[in-house]
Amino acid sequence: MGLSQLIERHRQEVLTRWKEMVRTLSDARHLSEERLVNHVPDLLDWLVARLRDRDAADVHGSQMLSRVHAFQRVGDDFDLVEVLMELAVLRDVLLGLWAEQPGEVSPAEVIQLNRDLDDVVAVCTTEFARQILARHGAPREATQAMGP
Known part of the structure; x- marks a missing residue:
């Protein structure tokens, strides 16, 4: 069984563990x-x-x-650290699932998962910062200079 099948098979468990851990964050x-x-x-x-x-x-x-997640969390008055913690918790839950049931999961799949999650973190961080800057009146050029 590969990592995709492991995540799929334990999807509800992943969500439950993630929710329980994220609920310990003050803003959540x-x-x-x-x-x-x-x-x-x-x-x-x-x-x-x-x-x-x-x-x-x-x-x-x-x-x-x-981007949508970052936009919503800005509206929920989260700070950036807590948004990043939500994503870190998701990574921890997914890696914990793999550690519990390594089975047929290849190291390449785990590396790919980490890379994809890193991309999500980068986009979420950029969008969150963009939204905060816009909320505080930064010119549009300043927020656009942050990248796509």
Whole structure:
């Protein structure tokens, strides 16, 4: 069984573990279940698709999910550290699942998962910073200079 199948088979368990751990963050405690979970199921689906066939899973899909998540968390008055902690918790849960059941998972799949999550973190961080700058009146040119 590869990493994509492992994640798929334990999807609900991953979400449950992630929610429990993220609920310990101060800003996440007040969120409804729907607001908390937000785009994580879609992100898991994207990661699974990406692990199965790197070319089939559009990188723009994860960028959109990351941007929407960052935008929502700015609206929820999270700080950047807590947004990044949410993603770190997801990585920890996924790597923990692999450590518990390494089976047929190749090191290349784990490396790919980490790279894809790093890309999500980079996009989410950039968008979060962009939203905060815009909220505080930074000129559009300043936020556009941060990249795509």
